[in-house]
Amino acid sequence: MRGARDQRGIPEPVLLRIAELIEEQSGLALDDLQCRALDAAVVERMAALNMGEPWDYLALLRQVRSGELRVLIERIANGETAFFRNAPHFRALRDVVLPVLLTVARRVVFWSAGCATGEEAYSLAIACLEAGLPAVAPVMVLGTDINRSALAAAERGEYAGRHLANVGPELRERYFEPTPRGWRVNDTVRALVSWAPHNLLNTELPVPPESVDLLFCQNVTIYFRPETIRRVTERLATVLRPGGHFFPGFSEMPWCRAPGLELVSFGDCFAYRKQLPRSSGSVQDRPMKRRLAGGRALNAGEGSLQGSRRARLPQSVPEVPTAAAAESAHPAGSGSLESARQAASRGDLARALQEVSAALEADPMRPEAWELFGLLQRQAGRRDEAERGFRRQLYLAPESPLPHFHLATLFRERGQTNDARREYARAARILETLSPETQLAGVTADLLLRACRRFGLAGDTESESEGPS
The missing domain is CATH 3.40.50.150 (Vaccinia Virus protein VP39)
Known part of the structure; x- marks a missing residue:
């Protein structure tokens, strides 16, 4: 929390201590926006309990038997969910x-x-x-x-x-x-x-x-x-x-x-x-x-279940080929991204890299192929190659927040804190221009933006760097 708080709200020293209690109890580490919501929730709870002094409310929260801390956590915990999310x-x-x-x-x-x-x-x-x-x-x-x-x-x-x-x-x-x-x-x-x-x-x-x-x-x-x-x-x-x-x-x-x-x-x-x-x-x-x-996916009706129907997801969800179909349609080295993903799912990292490399040789202008290349190289522990993949993805898709997010993760693993913050900040600036409900790799832009703010302390860090970018 930064800056002076509205006099009608909760004094900042009290709010800081309440936020600490919440994190100790639930793990929720509140950012500035959530602390403003906490301020409003505390005011509401104090009014419901007919309490006038914030310090008295803090004392009540510290009384385990009162159960008030649990009530407050329930007020501020995000309950956003949906059927068949992701x-x-x-x-x-x-x-x-x-x-x-x-x-x-x-x-x-x-x-x-x-x-x-x-x-x-x-x-x-x-x-x-x-x-x-x-x-x-x-x-x-x-x-x-x-x-x-x-x-x-x-x-x-x-x-x-x-x-x-x-x-x-x-x-x-x-x-x-x-x-x-x-x-x-x-x-x-x-x-x-x-x-x-x-x-x-x-x-x-x-x-x-x-x-x-x-x-x-x-x-x-x-x-x-x-x-x-x-x-x-x-x-x-x-x-x-x-x-x-x-x-x-x-x-x-x-x-x-x-x-x-x-x-x-x-x-x-x-x-x-x-x-x-x-x-x-x-x-x-x-x-x-x-x-x-x-790596072979059983079809409905095989194995111990005869005549079962294949699991049907909402109609808006497109079909994905099974591993068996991917194998037959794309033999080793054919350069299919789908067969690369299927190979990775079976733990065959060598073949996955072979497939994605072949796909890039056939068409080096595919940002999604460079993204998969980077993810696979990161999984293999080759971080320099992973960085090369994510930077190529960024070159081909500069409007996407995902390569910045991947680079930030990579820099964080290397201990390059300032570089990671810079990339989180860049991803956040792009995400702020998108509708909160925009889907990006199975998650909303809003949640990805929160991740940038949470893990990268996204802000104006353009001038900071611990290495070449």
């Missing part, structure tokens, strides 16, 4: 993750961490039903959030029509019931989902170690400091089964890393996968290992 992640779920799980004869667990009002958890359950997974294995989708009021809304499962903007007519008819105020998730979906309050800072987790097949934690840690993200991610990684997948939000990917997690590509998005043990493991997990090693 469409590339749900395509990866449909084309890769669910076909694997159809072959695994055991209970399947999905966890939506930071689920807010429940749209994401219900979306995961609908995807499971569309794939026919509950017909062959017990399924549990767990939704957790620090906000108990949001969880109560999630459990009710009632949403206004605008919340179903990404839900096509067929899915709406199959899994929702009309109500006077909008729509209600039907009992078939609700039966798969459980809810529980959980604070991501807690060391005690709501599920046992190595019990989760799929973890979504999206646009939650974007409000945390990097060190907090590291601690949270390391804890979350412990609950994933070997071969299980973790999907953070797009802007959170660079920081949500932990020992035992490897970066994988799913066509038009990335995720982390829990590394498989060298030994073969249990018989029931072997189909998953064969799928991850071989």
